[in-house]
Amino acid sequence: MSSAPLCAPALAPSALMLGHRRRRRLALVGYLAPVTLFYIGFLILPYLSLLELSFFRYSSAKLYIPQFTIDNYVAVLTDPFYWLLMLRTIGLGLLVTAITLLMGYPLALMIVRSPPRRKTLLIGIALSPLLINLVVRTYAWLVLLGDTGVINSWLKAMGLISLPLPINGNWVSVTIGLVHITLPLMVLSLVAVLENIDRRLAEAAVSLGATDTRVMRRIILPLSLPGIGSGSLLVFCFTISAFVTPALLGGNRVSTVSTMIYQKFTFSANWPVGATLVFILLAMNVAVIALHSRMFREEHDHV
Amino acid sequence: MFDRAVNAIGWLVVVFILSPLIIIIGASFTETTYVAFPPQGFTLRWYQQLMGRQDFLESFVFSIVLGFLCTLAAMILGSLAAIGLHRHRFFARAFFRSFLLSPLVLPTIVTGVALLQFYYLIDLEAPLLGLLIGHVLITVPYVVRTVGAGLVGLDPAVEEAANSLGAGTLRTMLRVTLPAIAPSMLSAAIFVFITSFDQATVSIFLSQSVVMPLPIRIYSYIEFAVDPMIAAVSTLLIFIAFGLIALLQKVLGLDRAFGAEIR
Numbered sequence: 079m080s081s082a083p084l085c086a087p088a089l090a091p092s093a094l095m096l097g098h099r100r101r102r103r104l105a106l107v108g109y110l111a112p113v114t115l116f117y118i119g120f121l122i123l124p125y126l127s128l129l130e131l132s133f134f135r136y137s138s139a140k141l142y143i144p145q146f147t148i149d150n151y152v153a154v155l156t157d158p159f160y161w162l163l164m165l166r167t168i169g170l171g172l173l174v175t176a177i178t179l180l181m182g183y184p185l186a187l188m189i190v191r192s193p194p195r196r197k198t199l200l201i202g203i204a205l206s207p208l209l210i211n212l213v214v215r216t217y218a219w220l221v222l223l224g225d226t227g228v229i230n231s232w233l234k235a236m237g238l239i240s241l242p243l244p245i246n247g248n249w250v251s252v253t254i255g256l257v258h259i260t261l262p263l264m265v266l267s268l269v270a271v272l273e274n275i276d277r278r279l280a281e282a283a284v285s286l287g288a289t290d291t292r293v294m295r296r297i298i299l300p301l302s303l304p305g306i307g308s309g310s311l312l313v314f315c316f317t318i319s320a321f322v323t324p325a326l327l328g329g330n331r332v333s334t335v336s337t338m339i340y341q342k343f344t345f346s347a348n349w350p351v352g353a354t355l356v357f358i359l360l361a362m363n364v365a366v367i368a369l370h371s372r373m374f375r376e377e378h379d380h381v
Numbered sequence: 382m383f384d385r386a387v388n389a390i391g392w393l394v395v396v397f398i399l400s401p402l403i404i405i406i407g408a409s410f411t412e413t414t415y416v417a418f419p420p421q422g423f424t425l426r427w428y429q430q431l432m433g434r435q436d437f438l439e440s441f442v443f444s445i446v447l448g449f450l451c452t453l454a455a456m457i458l459g460s461l462a463a464i465g466l467h468r469h470r471f472f473a474r475a476f477f478r479s480f481l482l483s484p485l486v487l488p489t490i491v492t493g494v495a496l497l498q499f500y501y502l503i504d505l506e507a508p509l510l511g512l513l514i515g516h517v518l519i520t521v522p523y524v525v526r527t528v529g530a531g532l533v534g535l536d537p538a539v540e541e542a543a544n545s546l547g548a549g550t551l552r553t554m555l556r557v558t559l560p561a562i563a564p565s566m567l568s569a570a571i572f573v574f575i576t577s578f579d580q581a582t583v584s585i586f587l588s589q590s591v592v593m594p595l596p597i598r599i600y601s602y603i604e605f606a607v608d609p610m611i612a613a614v615s616t617l618l619i620f621i622a623f624g625l626i627a628l629l630q631k632v633l634g635l636d637r638a639f640g641a642e643i644r
Binding site: 102105106108109110112113116117120121123124125127128131141181182184185187188189191200202203204206207209210211212213214215217218219220221222224226227228231258261289290291294315319321322326336339340343349352353356359360363367 | 382383384386387388390391392394395397398399400401402404405408415416417418457458459461462464465466468469471477480481483484486487488489490491492494495496497498499501502514517518521525550575578579581582585586596599600603604607611612615618619622623625626630
């Protein structure tokens with residue numbers, strides 16, 4: 079019941095409407111212009127100039143020479159070193175995704191089945207790492223896994239080992255650190271889906287004689303596939319783009335596409351090749367997102 | 382049987398999540414010069430040493446200033462955009478919304494690199510401004526989403542009613558719209574502040590030794606040494622984070638607040 083139709087005919091309609099529409103359009107510009115200008119200036123232009131940079135020639139004296147070339151892409155895509163780097167990065171992404179799924183699923187199930195108060199507490203615990211500084215969380219794993227760190231000194235005190243276990247400054251520590259950091263993303267995606275599964279489905283199956291594991295395999299797991307999909311996507315994309323954790327826990331011995339980008343933009347200062355790697359990283363992200371939406375669109379079509 | 386197995390694994394995962402934090406907090410009180418857990422003895426000298434570190438104090442203050450400026454800027458840009466998107470139906474509105482949210486899906490390292498080379502290109506030699514722009518860029522999407530979600534719950538009829546009863550645009554905004562979305566704005570502001578205060582990946586590319594936000598100060602310190610003083614500063618940061626979580630919980634409820642950040 080809006081009052082507009084009642085009073086509009088009484089006033090000169092066309093002129094008023096026109097003024098009204100113009101005012102509305104002006105208001106819209108007022109709301110959206112600041113953020114749009116900001117995005118054009120500091121998102122679109124920097125990304126475009128980064129793209130341009132990836133087609134510039136490298137120069138040791140001047141960072142780069144503004145001269146068009148596709149040499150950087152040719153160099154990166156024909157060098158086995160970079161292929162290995164990409165494969166290792168993808169491998170790390172898959173490994174971390176698999177582990178967070180295996181750890182996150184039972185936790186998510188437990189959260190969903192908990193009584194309300196405990197549920198809030200568990201969600202708080204599961205998500206708390208998100209609000210704690212990335213560098214602090216990574217430092218915590220340095221403390222735990224280091225050669226003279228907590229785990230190694232405990233094992234030594236118990237007489238189980240004489241030399242420190244090689245769990246720091248390599249793929250083991252990087253994987254553990256990344257699992258810890260990405261676990262909340264997985265748990266949240268899983269909880270969101272598991273919460274919406276109708277309890278009566280499982281109850282019906284049980285009353286018809288299905289065992290717990292069968293209910294899990296035939297009902298809960300298939301229905302939670304979208305959550306598994308979106309959680310895996312988040313974790314995978316975060317992992318292949320992560321920088322701080324591999325750089326600190328890898329101790330210069332672990333390189334991923336991201337740490338290589340950092341090197342190219344700092345120590346070795348080959349900006350054009352660094353920019354090329356950036357677009358390869360973006361392409362990897364886009365490919366995974368496309369794969370995910372394809373898989374889950376087909377899912378919907380069948381249902 | 383199956384349930385018990387699920388719960389056993391679930392609790393183990395909870396231990397995995399919490400153990401690094403507990404060990405950090407414990408180790409910050411150790412009397413040893415290396416990080417030990419359980420802590421040996423009890424001392425506050427690592428906190429004392431931290432208070433004597435001019436560089437850490439400066440970085441702490443700098444991070445707070447940066448966080449406030451970033452919150453202010455991101456809230457203004459993001460809230461205006463959210464209100465505009467809510468009030469108006471226009472061509473390519475959905476596309477525009479995804480455009481505003483796009484920094485969320487772009488890897489932060491890429492945004493850092495893009496800005497680094499762009500500042501070099503345009504000769505921007507203002508470290509604070511450079512960092513601020515980077516932080517605002519990655520936090521505006523949170524505001525657009527969280528405040529946008531708050532606006533969805535606001536019945537447009539209420540605003541129309543105020544308007545038809547004679548309240549002007551500004552008055553409607555101040556007396557109707559803003560109070561209605563105040564909780565979501567507050568939660569967005571807290572999130573923006575935390576994100577900016579904790580931001581490391583973008584900052585690493587845009588920091589210089591004169592102005593270093595706290596996470597970068599810690600980062601560059603632990604590249605060389607892992608000692609209990611860092612456990613002390615980490616403990617302080619953990620408590621600040623938990624304080625803010627408690628605040629969020631009061632304002633909005635925990636799961637909704639977190640949902641706002643991730644979804």
